[in-house]
Amino acid sequence: MSLEIIGKLLVKYDTQVVSDRFKKREFVLEMIDETPNGNYTNYARMQLVQNKTELLDRFNEGDSVKVSFNIKGSKYEKNGTTSYFTNLDAWRIEPADAAGSDMNAGGYSQNSGYENAASGGYNSGYNGGRSDSNSGGFSATSTDGADDLPF
DSSP, rough: OOOEEEEEEEEEEEEEEETTTEEEEEEEEEEEEEEEEEEEEEEEEEEEEEGGGGGGGGTTTOOOEEEEEEEEEEEEEETTEEEEEEEEEEEEEETTGGGOOOOOOOSSSEEEEEEGGGGGBOOOOOOTOSSSSTTBOOOBBOOOSSSSOOO
């Protein structure tokens, strides 16, 4: 599943060499969700792996960026206990203004921009928690106008 999000690059960490075959670099995005009751700040810690770790070099903390990423989850067992973890694996980073985003004065996208690029243009329409109808803060839109919800 490929997703995109726009936010402010808050923190850049150094590249960590985990083993001779694996390296990663983590960073934190700050996103502002505008709701009728006020603005809420969310923080997402994401990672770049292998040859993608260098993508972050051209950006500075405070820059507005658009990040394309995948959600990856794994499970592992230790001492008879099963545990799960989830990673947000970034694979592309670009300036938010180059992405044609609608930026507000704070440097963030009004719409946090969760978009499913892998489904041929289907946009989940995440609207930052604002509810345009009784959708609970989410709306679904289709490129052809038909209702193509998967459920």
